[in-house]
Amino acid sequence: MSNFRWSNPVTVYFGEDQFQSLGEAVASYGKKCLFVYGGGSIKRTGLYDRILTLLAQAGVEVFEKGGVEPNPKIGHIREAVAICKKEGIDVLLAVGGGSVIDATKCISAGACVDFDPWDFIAKHIVPEKALPIVDVLTIAATGSEMNSGGVISNPETNDKASVRGPILYPKASFLNPELTFTVGRYQTACGSADILSHIWENWFTLTPPMEMLDKIQETVIKTVIKYAPIALNDPENYEARENLMWASSWAMNGFMMAGFGKSGPSCHPMEHQLSAFYDITHGLGLAILTPRWLRYCLDEQTVSRYVTFGVEIWGVDPDLPPFEIANRAIAKTEEFLFETLGLEDNLTALGIGEEHLEEMAEKACGARGFISGFKRLTPRDVLNIYKMCL
């Protein structure tokens, strides 16, 4: 029996033709814009110049804050907030992937308060005001372009956690699949693993929601499994890029998980500790964790969901015994992530050892002391899963 509330206020401009409206969309929210971006790849691809031209044509005055890093850091956000306050910025333009958009959400809220923006995260303050955000997505991965959360890291305390609130939805998101033609193999693979993780973490539940949503999730999983390898091997394949891009938004905008009951993310809280302590790529951490998490949660109570997973997603013979189907499904998942996508399959290879695992397992379980996902995980469970990843 489903009970949920659904709304999503983001206006999406999808495709190259729609991209022409960027300047006018930004201008509709303000005339003094802080242009936030990452490490400079947008300068190499020419996107930076193109955007400045569109903004100039719309009469928008532009200030800049480049240099947002993967796993965006609070120090950089504080600097951007100071610019907003000093210059009287009235609209933010985020150009990049999830890290840039997440950082921009925190900047947008920080610009409207007198306290340190890290307090939104550390003190769980829900922002009440924020500057309007327009974004241009350049990597299909996190879904930040169509949701109201942002994940921020604090290297001083090894914390990585989120700021969230309805005011943080972008006003407009520009999704132009052509802008992802230049995303390399590794980032395409990590982004695809992130999209899949968003869906899998909800889809693996003991209380499936209405069938329409259940089957739509399976459809999007199959879409990503089909198109991620195509995008890896043929980066300018528009069909692959448009499917991955729209899948990334819908995997994490609330629609597909509406009514999924008490389930919640499992791999994401575990991964956030990996990124917080070791600054690894989020999607890579998820890829390493996911098959171990699936193995760890497999038991008599959960096996029927693995059977559906094996049969519907991976085409495993439905006449095999349930645990055989489940194990084959997990093996197929590993094969996809580590062979087809070519991602590293263990933490040891990333230089991660046992040194912080206990502390990370505690932190992953947060103040409640457990992760309430597919199966409830205690710090001991999380520690076991981390060790399986070494």
Add this chain to the structure above:
Amino acid sequence: MSNFRWSNPVTVYFGEDQFQSLGEAVASYGKKCLFVYGGGSIKRTGLYDRILTLLAQAGVEVFEKGGVEPNPKIGHIREAVAICKKEGIDVLLAVGGGSVIDATKCISAGACVDFDPWDFIAKHIVPEKALPIVDVLTIAATGSEMNSGGVISNPETNDKASVRGPILYPKASFLNPELTFTVGRYQTACGSADILSHIWENWFTLTPPMEMLDKIQETVIKTVIKYAPIALNDPENYEARENLMWASSWAMNGFMMAGFGKSGPSCHPMEHQLSAFYDITHGLGLAILTPRWLRYCLDEQTVSRYVTFGVEIWGVDPDLPPFEIANRAIAKTEEFLFETLGLEDNLTALGIGEEHLEEMAEKACGARGFISGFKRLTPRDVLNIYKMCL
């Protein structure tokens, strides 16, 4: 290559628990409410009293305008507009199916202008202002609860056409599947035919959109085909009712058809003439038209889409010759609509003869002189399809 803009501002409250928030949601938009409903079934079911209680608890002053008919009539809308103006109504509550919500959209715009509300339709005026609308959906069918159009009839001129504009999106829609337990077999069947028509009219295209959307449409078609018969035979089956209800909203809220290119509705414009001239139930007219339209459009150019339809939706053997698959798929469609759902399979049985068909065919093609759907249809084509339905 997809280019589209997507946004949908409706907040959906789904399920019985969420229904408790109705009074407070209405009150957030105003304190003087016009409560619009249909033929009085909500009084028999107790919903009317329940809503008055919720509104009273929220301190909302209630005015009433019941009696909205199927294929809602402009005369009734004019009366409601007069009440809005006289009483200074500031929020509208629509309780019913698509007819009630469509009528309420026209009332909401009519209340904000000095001219006759029929002018929105006759003169193609896009409303710029409208009173806020909250609705409680009682039949899964039209999708009006999550879109910005309303279809209105004018019996004096035998016209049936739409008013539309972004201002007409409901602010909040309450979707409580339990409220559809009392919908009878015939209306459940007609509603399901309407949902399927909304998807089929887009899905049958020579330029399919990105695969994710294509496959999501197929998923929702299969959902309706599975659950409509269950709801017919077991009207209080929550699982069936929740799937049909959420399918109705998503079949017609713009998401699934975004990027479907130049395709557009075919059966809907043809059906609107049937309802305008003979006041028949919209979903019934669609059910009668759809298989004839499919037969009429089948040719060498279009057959491949029918093959996908047959194999993916109806489980037809993919090794058969393409036209054999297509014809079996159409036969399966007929069997579903006329046997499983039990709908009348021809217009003659409804008392419709040849007398107005030429005029209706002209009107269905509108000022442009053709219908630009799956295949372009001229008035001559439409006339042929109408005759196939006799």
